[in-house]
Amino acid sequence: MNFKKPFRKALVLIAAVTLVASMTACSPKSSGGSKGANTPAPSNAAENKGGNAVVQDGELMPEAGAELLVWESREEVAFTEEIARQFEEKYGVKVKIEEVAATDQVAKLTTDGPSGLGADVVIIPHDHLGNTAASGLILENDVFAEETKKNNTEASIIGATFDGKLYGYPRAAETTALFYNKSILPEPPKSFEELIDFGRTFTDKSKKKYALMWEAGNMYFNYPFIASGGGYLFGDNGTNKDDIGLAKEGVAEAMKVYQSLAEILPMNSGDINPDIKRGLFGAGDVAMDINGPWEVAGYKDALGENLGVAPLPTVNGKTAITFSGIKIYTVSSFTQYPNAAKLYAQFATTKEAQLLLNEKIGSVPTNLEALETDQIKNDPIVSGFAEQAKNSEPMPSIPEMANVWAPVNAAMAEIWNNKADPKVAMEKAITQIKDLNDGLNAE
Amino acid sequence: MSRHQTRATILSSLLMGLGQIYNRQFVKGALLVLFEAVSVTYFILNLRYALWGIVTLGENPRTAANMQPGEYDHSIFILIQSLITLLYLVVFLIIYYINIRDARKIGRERDQGNKVNNFKQSVRYILDYKFAQAFLSIPAIGILFFTVMPIIFMVMIAFTNYSSPNHVPPGKLVDWVGFDTFKNLLALKSWSHTFYGVLTWTIIWAVLSTVTTYFGGLLVALLINQKGIRFKGFWRTILIIPYAIPQLISLLVMRNMFNGEFGPINQYLGYFGLGGLPWLTDPFWAKVTVIIVNMWVGIPVSMLLIMGVLTTIPRDMYEAAEVDGASGYQKFRIITLPMILFTTAPTLIAQFAGNINNFNMIFLLTGGDPVKGDYQYAGATDLLVTWLYKLTLNQNRYNMASAVGIIIFLIIASFSIYNYRRTKSFKEEDMIQ
Numbered sequence: 003m004n005f006k007k008p009f010r011k012a013l014v015l016i017a018a019v020t021l022v023a024s025m026t027a028c029s030p031k032s033s034g035g036s037k038g039a040n041t042p043a044p045s046n047a048a049e050n051k052g053g054n055a056v057v058q059d060g061e062l063m064p065e066a067g068a069e070l071l072v073w074e075s076r077e078e079v080a081f082t083e084e085i086a087r088q089f090e091e092k093y094g095v096k097v098k099i100e101e102v103a104a105t106d107q108v109a110k111l112t113t114d115g116p117s118g119l120g121a122d123v124v125i126i127p128h129d130h131l132g133n134t135a136a137s138g139l140i141l142e143n144d145v146f147a148e149e150t151k152k153n154n155t156e157a158s159i160i161g162a163t164f165d166g167k168l169y170g171y172p173r174a175a176e177t178t179a180l181f182y183n184k185s186i187l188p189e190p191p192k193s194f195e196e197l198i199d200f201g202r203t204f205t206d207k208s209k210k211k212y213a214l215m216w217e218a219g220n221m222y223f224n225y226p227f228i229a230s231g232g233g234y235l236f237g238d239n240g241t242n243k244d245d246i247g248l249a250k251e252g253v254a255e256a257m258k259v260y261q262s263l264a265e266i267l268p269m270n271s272g273d274i275n276p277d278i279k280r281g282l283f284g285a286g287d288v289a290m291d292i293n294g295p296w297e298v299a300g301y302k303d304a305l306g307e308n309l310g311v312a313p314l315p316t317v318n319g320k321t322a323i324t325f326s327g328i329k330i331y332t333v334s335s336f337t338q339y340p341n342a343a344k345l346y347a348q349f350a351t352t353k354e355a356q357l358l359l360n361e362k363i364g365s366v367p368t369n370l371e372a373l374e375t376d377q378i379k380n381d382p383i384v385s386g387f388a389e390q391a392k393n394s395e396p397m398p399s400i401p402e403m404a405n406v407w408a409p410v411n412a413a414m415a416e417i418w419n420n421k422a423d424p425k426v427a428m429e430k431a432i433t434q435i436k437d438l439n440d441g442l443n444a445e
Numbered sequence: 446m447s448r449h450q451t452r453a454t455i456l457s458s459l460l461m462g463l464g465q466i467y468n469r470q471f472v473k474g475a476l477l478v479l480f481e482a483v484s485v486t487y488f489i490l491n492l493r494y495a496l497w498g499i500v501t502l503g504e505n506p507r508t509a510a511n512m513q514p515g516e517y518d519h520s521i522f523i524l525i526q527s528l529i530t531l532l533y534l535v536v537f538l539i540i541y542y543i544n545i546r547d548a549r550k551i552g553r554e555r556d557q558g559n560k561v562n563n564f565k566q567s568v569r570y571i572l573d574y575k576f577a578q579a580f581l582s583i584p585a586i587g588i589l590f591f592t593v594m595p596i597i598f599m600v601m602i603a604f605t606n607y608s609s610p611n612h613v614p615p616g617k618l619v620d621w622v623g624f625d626t627f628k629n630l631l632a633l634k635s636w637s638h639t640f641y642g643v644l645t646w647t648i649i650w651a652v653l654s655t656v657t658t659y660f661g662g663l664l665v666a667l668l669i670n671q672k673g674i675r676f677k678g679f680w681r682t683i684l685i686i687p688y689a690i691p692q693l694i695s696l697l698v699m700r701n702m703f704n705g706e707f708g709p710i711n712q713y714l715g716y717f718g719l720g721g722l723p724w725l726t727d728p729f730w731a732k733v734t735v736i737i738v739n740m741w742v743g744i745p746v747s748m749l750l751i752m753g754v755l756t757t758i759p760r761d762m763y764e765a766a767e768v769d770g771a772s773g774y775q776k777f778r779i780i781t782l783p784m785i786l787f788t789t790a791p792t793l794i795a796q797f798a799g800n801i802n803n804f805n806m807i808f809l810l811t812g813g814d815p816v817k818g819d820y821q822y823a824g825a826t827d828l829l830v831t832w833l834y835k836l837t838l839n840q841n842r843y844n845m846a847s848a849v850g851i852i853i854f855l856i857i858a859s860f861s862i863y864n865y866r867r868t869k870s871f872k873e874e875d876m877i878q
Contacts, residue, residue, distance in 0.1 A: 109609075109841055116519050116615050137616025138507045210707070219816075272726030272815055273706035401610040404840065412818030419726070434818045441635035441821050 062145050064342035068095045072346070073102035073110070073121040077296050081362040085350045092349070095342050104329065108134050115139055115336040122337040123347050125173065128161035128328040129399035135164040140332040141340060143168045146348045153353070158368035161328030161396065170330030171347040173356065174365035177326040178223055178294050179390040181301060182310045186289040190312035194259050197290070197315050201266025204289055212267055215279050216292035218418055219271035221410040222325060223292050224260060226314055229323035229395060231256030235406055240398025246435055248410065248428045256317050257424035261417055271418045280304075295387055298364025302383075311386030313393070326394035328368065360384065366391065405438035453552030457545045464548025468555060472564035477544055484537045488530075495530035498523040502605065507615035520619035521607065528598055532589060602847040603627070609841030626848045636845070639821040639832075644852075646732070647828045651800040654739045659793060661740050662747020663785065667777070669748075670755050681752075688745035696809035699738050700725070726815055728825035735826055739806050747796075754788045755781070794864040798857045802830045829853050 074082040079101060086097035100121065102110055107124045111134070114120035126134060134140055143150055147168050151159055154172045162170030182190045186204070191197040201213035217223050228234070231252030237245030247253075280297075282288040284304030291297075292314065301309050314322035331347040333340060349355065356367035357377055366387045367373055378384050397403070413431040416422040449468070457464030462477030503518025551561060562570060571579050603626055606612045607619045629636050669680050687695065702708050703724035711721030724734045758781065766776050807813060813827035813835065822840050823832045829849055836846040 109838075112609070112613050112841065116514075116522065133610055137613060138512070139616065269706040270723055270726045272723070273704050275704070278704070278707050408816050408820065408822065409818035412816045415726075415816065431818060437635040437819070438821055441629070441633060 062341055062345055064093050064095045064345055065339045068339035068342035070095060070097045070122045070339065070342055070346055071100065071120075072097060072123045073100050073107050073125065075103045075125075076101055077299075078359070078363050081359045082350075084358060084362070085355055089346055089349050093342070093345060095339075095346075097346065108139075111139055111334060111336075112137070115334055118336065118338075120334050120336055122334055122339060122343040123331055123350075124334055125329055125331055126170075127176075127397075128170070128330055129397045129403065131162070131164050131169060131330065131332075132399045133401065134332070135167070135169050139335055140169055141335045141337075141344075143171055143333075143344075143347075145344055146171070149348070150351075153370055154368045155370060155373070157326075157391075157396075158328045158330075162330045170328075170332050171351040172328055172330050172368040173351050174295070174329045174359060175326065175368050175387075175391055176294055176296075176329060176366070177387060177391045177394045178225075178292055178314070178324045179387050180312045180314050181283070181291040181293055181297070182312060183283070183286055183289050183305060184308040184310045185305075186286065187310075190290075190310060191315045193316040193319065194263070198262060198266055200289075201263075205266045205268070207268055210282070210287055212282070212288050214263065214290040214292075215267055215274060215282065215288045216290075217271075217274055217276065217279075218260075218263070218267065219274065219411055219415050221407060221414060224414060225325045225395075226317055226322035227256045227260040228253055230317040230320045234395075236398045236400065236402070240396070241400060243400055243402040243439060244436075246432045248432050249425060253428060254423075254425040256320075257417060257428070259317050260414075261421065261424065264418055271415050295365050296363070298383055299362065302364065309383065311383045313386065313390040321393050322390075324390055324394045325397045326391055327397055402435075402439050405435050405441075409434035409438070447553070447556050449555040450549055450552035453548040453555075454545060457548035461541060461544045464545070464552070468548065468551045469561055470551065470564065470567070473567060480540070484533070488534065488537075491526075491530045492534070495527040498527040499531065502620055503614070503618050506618050517615055518618065520605075520614045522614075524601065524605075524619075525594075525598055528594055528601075529590070532594055536586070536589070599847055600851060602843050603851055605844055607843045608845065613841065622844075626844045630845060630848050630852075635821055638819060639823050640849070642817075642820065643823055643827055643829055643832050646826070647801060650732075650736070650803075650828060651797055653736050654743065654800045654803065654806075655793065655797045657736060657740045658743030659747050659789075659796070661744040662749075663751050665744060666748045666751040666755060667781070670752065684748060685745050687741050688749075692742060692805045692809060695742070696738070696805065700810055703734055703738075725811055728815055728817070731811055731815055731826050735806060735810055738810055739803070742806070750789060750792060751785055754785050757788070758784050791864055791867065794860055794867070798860045798864070801828070801857055801860075802853065803828065804830050804834070807831045808834070 072082065072086070079099065082099055086099060089095065089097055102121075104125050104127060107121070108126050108130045111120045111124050124140075143162070150162070150168065150171055154162075155175070158172035158175060159168070162168060162172050180190055187200070191200060197214060204211060204213040221228075228248060231250065231254070232247075233250045233253035233256070234240075234247040236242055237247060279288065279291060280300060283291050283301065286305075291301075298309075298311075314324060316322060331351055333343040333347055337343045351369070353367075353369045353372045353375075356365070356369045356372045357375065359365045360367055360372075360378060360381070364383060366384050367378060372378060373388075409431040412434075413422075413427040416427045417424050453464035453468050455464075456467050460478065461481035462474040462479075465471075465474035465477060468474075502520040503523050505516070505518050507517035507519075555561060604621060604623060605619045606622045606625070611617060612619050630640050631637055665684060668674065669677055669684075674680070702710050705711055705721055705723050705726055708724070710724065714721050723730050725731050762780050763776060766780060771779070807826055807828050808831050811824070811826045813824035813831050815825050817823065817825050820827075822835050822842075827835070830853060833846045833849045833853070836842045836849065
């Protein structure tokens, strides 16, 4: 413990203050009886009504004795540890981090929130926002609404808005793009035809060398082969569950391109797993991979300067359209410290925070100023994603989305492994999705 | 002459402890009166709410994010709270009944002119004669609230519509739907197709995995026990190792070994000029793979068991058989096998029941994959129990998962009861023929 003197003094002071605060600020437990089983004691109700926040010199202040719990996925926990440290330094509010994957946080909030065990700030992919907001699980972004709208890209604000109300604090934009190894491919291929031509020269099964390897059995990464041919999952911008556009005219054509890729990736789609792929790409045995920004940090460690990211090649001469998603912070409506939680969500999505996230993880910022900085502008990887993001469609967010994965993934496996006719396989998938939707709606 | 008896009974029925006080058992009476006072106060405060809760499961959803706890109803919390209150009511009624019986008994003693125990004597009587009951009542209360209540709660979930996305509190309320969940599971095509498919595979898996590990273990045990075999300890150790490694590690390693493209197994087959197999990616072969790997994990257990049994077979039986000129095979068929089966039959049934719920094997090795498009959130190798896991954790369809859980319970319970009764009948028999 070799602190400088003034710093140590400050530390003791802070410790003392928080101790006193926590002893005095214990609000009385709600008198148990009929309604109070483990529900958190209602804090000063006025605070939660929004608008009447505790404001000091025009600044929102965290509640006395506030402590926050936040959830973060394993891949991005390095960023959150850093932000939590800075936040504690600035506001004196302790932040505890628990590891929960981004896709599991909504489900966990649904069960843990009402019991008072949930996180105060959760990260949700925008396609879950509708459900979460409609269930009243999250608070609106009210105090910082102006700031958020002013500072972030329009797409991210749309993603963070539901029913005309702004809920989220956008943190990063996500889409899939083409990772390639510059030492093998100085220039990324412009079209899949070109890619296949290159693949014929590079792929060698006996040497375990492959031109392109990606999760061929997972619809998320294969959406271009549906959308570029004019297909879609749900009509009316992903809101009409009865209009499934997987068997539209052009889809079979685009899926034929997908099918032909098996020639340069001769293996069963079920045998491709992310761990193996990561190893091969890092070793230079795989030249290209279709993946998202969450892989950037790992790939950078392996390839360094040789890692390139480019928009996906064209499918039958048409621009490849990918899924896009916005990751947003939201404040749980069950939080006991709404002010501190809002401050944290804001603090973790400022320009500086998004730049830090980019530095640690390689994410694509949503903050306009951050996008204009040299760090991002001169970052070829981010600009590759940004380029692809222009041709992306947000993933549908209706509950029926849960029923799409298994049927379409099964169809993909049929088309890839058994050379099934794309049209027939996709029509079968549509029937299955509709059956599953009936099951979903059976009450 | 039953004056005291009648009076004490009536008084105790009116108010707990009154009969005891009438019987001059003041401390016991006072304690009972106090207990009744506390309980009745609790019921006045809670019973109406509990009955309302268990019938309606709440009426006010949480429609706005600024609603505080208490302003809205959370169906699931209400269900649990109501359950606690009602269980307490059951406990209260049981104690009420015991108190009436006690007053009646003491009253009869008085009618017969016997002396009544004072409090000290009562306590001593309990400690001397009713010690077991008195002390078991404490864990019994614990079991009631920590084991029985959650089970009742989970069974109840199957009769509600508690499921994502339309019925998840606090934003939306949950209602009772009777047997609809079971009807959907067994009759609605999109659910029933999955259910019967997964159930069929579960039964096939349970039979095959039990039979293969049992007879594999038998074979290995007999081989090691052969007369001519040397280094018996060494072989035993080698064969125990798969059992000693945590499945979490060994199965995840297996998962990589069986990878069709990069796994060592297919690569070795390639060296011998054989084509590899789609071990984990083809629905049929994936099923074969889980059974093969399960043999590797399960044989050591059976082997240990059967080795233990082999040591208990009296040597003189074999000697007698040899005198009669029996061949090795005849000795095995007439002495060894019946003896082993006789001793291990109950374990065999227990293993079968355990295999129905062999979560680790499937979850760690295949995760239920390969995907099946026409299955509702299940894959080709999913067992009922791993499907239940997916329904609960990935899809939040709690009511469906609970219904599946109840069905699994019925299947396993019937085997266990059968097993229990058989072991009972074994005790009656002295020897097999």
